[in-house]
Amino acid sequence: MKSPIRELLVSSVLYLPLCFFLWFYSATLLVLPVKWLAEFLLLLWQPDLFNGITQSSFLFQVETLIFPKDQMGAVGTQVAVLDVSVNPMKYGYGLAVFAGLVLSLPNASTRNRILQILVGYVLVVLVQTSGVFWETCKSLLFSGSEAAFTAINDTGISHNLVAVMYQMSYLILPAIVPVVAWVLLNRRFVEQITNYNAFINQHKR
Template sequence: MSGESDETRSGPMFGPMKSLLFLAVLWLPLSFFVWFNFAQLWVQPIAGLAGQVMGALFDGSFARTELTQHQIDFYFRVVPEGLRPVELGFDVNPMIYGYCIPVLVGLVMATPLSHARRALQIGVSLVVLIGVQVFGTVFDALVSMGIKPPEKLSMLAGSSPETLGAKPIARCADRGDCPGRHRLLLSVRLSGAAGDHPGDSVGRLQPGIHQEPDHHRGQ
């Protein structure tokens, strides 16, 4: 009896499962902290890969991607009938498709493995999960577009030559019939009116908000 008692006391404090849970509690918050605070760094490869996919899907219509902190804006060139060329922008938050990455890293770091096995597991898993994140980001952008070609979206910019593109989009947003209402953001750039630089945006419109170009407000 006394021998068994002494052997029990000298045994490990935690079993394998308790040790895993204890280390997971330590590693998971740290993984989420690093992942969220360096979000813009992790999103850059997602933006690049998603931009290549969109360029392949909409050759000639897709313009570029832009990063705003951890948001990705996809811009498409459209030419409404009787109007000058405009760009429609749809914003997507790719972070909502990447929660699995800090969970993976935290659990792998909590698992008792050699450094080589740990690095191999994280590396292979990241390739798969980044692909999943790119797929989710592209699909989200397509849903925001109403899964329509950019040429079909040119009707959002208006059909009258006397009308600036921003006003019809505001009316469309007020009616609630713009595609992808929940995360739709239309960024209109009138070539010639706003200059030839991609950053010279005339205005950003969100559903229910009228916003006119700055150089027309005083008129």
């Protein structure tokens, strides 16, 4: 009997490198919705604190309206403000993993694969947006200047909340969300694998 687990593993080994290549090659376009959504949330939350997000390739510069007291970056009559550099790609690698697993599904239709990858992309965009938002807050609160700390602290946001949400956005959500989504979207296949293992173990006794 052909093992669905072995077939999945072999296909994953073949598809994952390709998916990571395409994910990185298309990064500039893939992170555009992240930029728009993160910018919307930051401006909605604190319109007097943030000025927007600019994108260079796949990297973001979160522009603030925080003016350092020493004005070290000022040139002539220009007024210096603080910017936060964020790499949204470190929150989005799950898309390549998710796509590789979806493409590795045996006997799945092309339509089903495309729909699943779209669902996975939407979820990863939300994970990346969360990462950009909380990394911005974390950088200004814990890694910025005194003016940055004061600006974020004055919003009333909890320091512990910022720390916890940043850790979750960086360490947990990017790895867990795509895998859980794949399992939920392919519950029948997962059940098939489970039943196959039970069948094999039963006949080994």
